[in-house]
Amino acid sequence: MKTKALLLSLLICTSILVPACNAEERASLTSRENLPSIGTKIGNKAPEFSVSDLNGKTVHLKEYIGQPILINFWATWCGPCRREMPYLQQIVEEYADKNLTVLAVNIQESPGKVKEFLSTNQLSIPVFLDKTGQVAKNYGILSIPTTLFLDSDGVIIQKIVGAFPNKETIVAELARVMPN
16 A cells, blocks of 8 residues: 555656646747857857957957947958048047947058057057958958947848948947947
8 A cells, every 4th residue: 555655646746847847848948949049140149259359369259248249340441441440449439338340450561560550540449350350250240340249149130241331330330239
């Protein structure tokens, strides 16, 4: 009799606990499925990368997650890049107290050449060096300038290929990633 009671108790406990575990597992799977996959398309979580600043200090994209990010791929020899740099400078200045990170990623140029360009054009925008071009390659950058707008979770909200014609166009795109 004790054995039957024990088996019955075990059966009742199992029938209560197993569905609860399955529901938890299902909820966990569902929440994982809702996370964006890592990639370079709109809606993807931007892939991690590291670049160095003009002083040689390495920075990682993950350091800036938690705030909106504008990543601009460019080069000093690129005419459209050169034309949009003053607009990016204005954004850096006007959004300094709004928690926006701007990463101007120069592709395969020497620190000296980039510093000279910034000095000549009176720019103080934060520039980072993609020395080998691997970051641009990983992001599928085929034309410059290309700008990505990431939300505070690091998800790509917008990708613009080509130069911005004015600061207002950048501001309009920032409205999509900046908190109200």
